Amino acid sequence: MSYDVRYVRNAWYMAGWCTDFPAAKPTPALILEQRLVFYRQSDGTLVALEDRCPHRLAPLSMGQVEGDNLRCLYHGVKFNGAGACVEVPGSTAKPKALCARAYPVVERESAVFVWMGEAAKADEALLPPFIGPDNPDWQMLPGHMDYDVYYELIQDNLLDLSHIAWVHRNSFGGGNPDTSKTWADGEVRVLPLPNGVRVERWMPNGRTRPAQEALIGPHCDTLTSFDYLLPGYFLLTSNIYRVGAAERAGGQRPTEEPLFSTWTSQAVTPRAGRKTTYFFCFGPSSRQPGAAQMKEAFRDLAVMAFNEDRDMLTGQQQVIDADPSRRMVLLDVDKAPTMYRRFVDKLLAGESA
Amino acid sequence: MSYDVRYVRNAWYMAGWCTDFPAAKPTPALILEQRLVFYRQSDGTLVALEDRCPHRLAPLSMGQVEGDNLRCLYHGVKFNGAGACVEVPGSTAKPKALCARAYPVVERESAVFVWMGEAAKADEALLPPFIGPDNPDWQMLPGHMDYDVYYELIQDNLLDLSHIAWVHRNSFGGGNPDTSKTWADGEVRVLPLPNGVRVERWMPNGRTRPAQEALIGPHCDTLTSFDYLLPGYFLLTSNIYRVGAAERAGGQRPTEEPLFSTWTSQAVTPRAGRKTTYFFCFGPSSRQPGAAQMKEAFRDLAVMAFNEDRDMLTGQQQVIDADPSRRMVLLDVDKAPTMYRRFVDKLLAGESA
């Protein structure tokens, strides 16, 4: 299994939270090694162009927004939201080649999604079923972290949650060898989806995380289920039940009410070879009593855990780069990451054809 | 138009101001990717050698000056100003190969010029008509800035002053859209010179820069004229006249006295691929009443403006390096930069032949 840099292009990538793109000035962003500039037109519509004036290749992100247009501040050439030139100072000519590539953009669930492939193929139906931090059904806060790690290592990390037992023994694992072990021993079901992979993990009669013992009791049945969707969305819900729920459900999704439910939406956005941004929101169901007061605690827990991931994956990246000829030896736990990689292999073969 | 690294070698490059090379110790300098060491002999004569002891390749700039000679302080080998070995400690042998290349050096107008090509072709007649900060006709202070930018981008910037309207709208442009616009709309004449390009720009009936309105009135005619000379000298004079001077002169240089005159000498010295030093002095004519008191203000204005250039060009360089395959789309304003590049193309073809 090789880790050469590769990207699916015909897909919606998360560019940031809506609040990352203010109205006053253009904002640069690097995605799939392409430099983009985002700016808002008079009515607030967000537009994305390549961050490169075609005249002398100055960054348009150093330019200024003028109504619906963006002016390069090197020699004053001005472009509209489609990237067409609308003014060349001191000249009436507007050469056709003097244009900047425009990228389709959608704002949804407080997040910004940009289509990095052929504009003609951009289709909002392909947007992920992302639930954002302002969705009333869940109590979540937005966050992000920058990694010096190739995005497929983060993807592999997310697709095999057995690492929670080790990497996150002090955070998600609960700081307790027994609760932590619950993750290593969970029963995992891996299913292919049309645009990704689904992983369900029953952890029957596991030790409850100490922080939740007062609410739930010392043992519980937990069902976590996540979809990992193209090109890098991790959408997970975790439901905690009274002991016996797994058995009572007989391998199906239980119909009884869970004692506790959480949701998390995460997006892995490749910047460049070893640069990736990780966007996330995480929190309890709004139906949970006191859920609104738990937002910060859930955000802090996520930040603590993602720092643990980042440390480990940064180390892993350094080991890989020190000798790229070394191959991984995959194990049973690698079923989901392997299934997702094969799915991507096929897509990439299609894109390059 | 490609921006691969290339240098004219048979030319005088500005190595610094004379005061940058004190007598007490050797001074290193990187020019055209070559490491040089400068030192002063007993009588003050400045000498330049390659900064590399031929014995074990230690830097001679870590050595010590002994009279007219320079001793390497790794193993004590000593060289004269022509780069010949004059002492090998503990040995009477002085192998002929044990020599350091010497570079022709001239000090003039408070500046140091070094010949980077074949020593036999060095000719003081090829020195630029540089006016230095100590020249009594002008009131100027010396300065310099280091850029992380390939020198030809700085060259293109200087050869098309229409950028003053945008990049320097808050400095040279006067912080005023009307005065700034004057630069975008100027009438430009571009002339080939034997060793470069001349650009004259009449800005008739333009808005005066606010800072000079009390002296000159709200409108004026301005004639700026500069020569850009091999291998990177920008020598500009700017004359401000009463409105109508352009018309009265009928396309010729006016004979009437200007209301205000300034001079600037600038030198673009390539250090290495993306490293360039920009030397400059700038100020009013000594005939201007109170000119000596204006020196600092003119120097400060130049520093402010060159920081604006550096920010923009650093951004431009990053965009170019992110995708070197992208080509510029040149416009009317690019006439002078293009003429100068063609002149250099020919010289380089000659040097490589």
Added chain:
Amino acid sequence: MSYDVRYVRNAWYMAGWCTDFPAAKPTPALILEQRLVFYRQSDGTLVALEDRCPHRLAPLSMGQVEGDNLRCLYHGVKFNGAGACVEVPGSTAKPKALCARAYPVVERESAVFVWMGEAAKADEALLPPFIGPDNPDWQMLPGHMDYDVYYELIQDNLLDLSHIAWVHRNSFGGGNPDTSKTWADGEVRVLPLPNGVRVERWMPNGRTRPAQEALIGPHCDTLTSFDYLLPGYFLLTSNIYRVGAAERAGGQRPTEEPLFSTWTSQAVTPRAGRKTTYFFCFGPSSRQPGAAQMKEAFRDLAVMAFNEDRDMLTGQQQVIDADPSRRMVLLDVDKAPTMYRRFVDKLLAGESA
């Protein structure tokens, strides 16, 4: 003479002082561009594995010691001191490919030595006659410094001590042109050894270093003798005698008691291309009255001198890297470095055959 990166592999490299490898946690170390992890087993035995979990290539140095074993903390795979897998969480399979390379390790004289070549060829008889800081015969303190310099430049530096007259004129040289000159003029004898080179230098009737004049008088005969041994050990003893000792000994090692004796053990350990660690201890003979009180002063003198080396060699490295095509011009003083390089050339030819 070229300075491409090359290493003798079948040799004991110094990995650090024993105290650099505590019992509580695994310690990473980079040697010959290989990432190693050291940890101590229950009984304190030091073990070295490659710092790379074969599963997903995470660093084992981020793992935890469990008795005699080391567990990777990414997905919990556990290895014994021979690098064999002893546990895969959630699985009974232990694929044979799931192992980490183990390196032979020896602790001796307060130092850790690791064999970087074929384990079958590791032989303690090949360890250097290193004398460590805790050896009762000498009063020494341990130290180390990191260089951004290719190790063979450090090797050449050590093999020609004539540089003491110039680089160390203010430290080992004594801060005095006369005492310093003694080093440049010494009579040198260079002898091949089975695993390196011996260099003896008589400095008869030299000026005593000012710091020792009270003890020794204004002049003395000094005999320094060092062995430079594979793969990078510098073992030097310096003996100071009353004037005339060199003549009285008639070219042999003198039988009379020296007035003062010092010892130094130094090890040059390549980390990677331009990264090298220099380990050292240095001090007077325990028979010297007041020797124990001199430890710190000798350590400080060494640190001062090795900083001088590091400055010079860092400059030399930069000059070499600026133009790797330039060749050195070797002199009489280069006899020992050249002899040692030829010895290494032969070994490398053997290893690659």
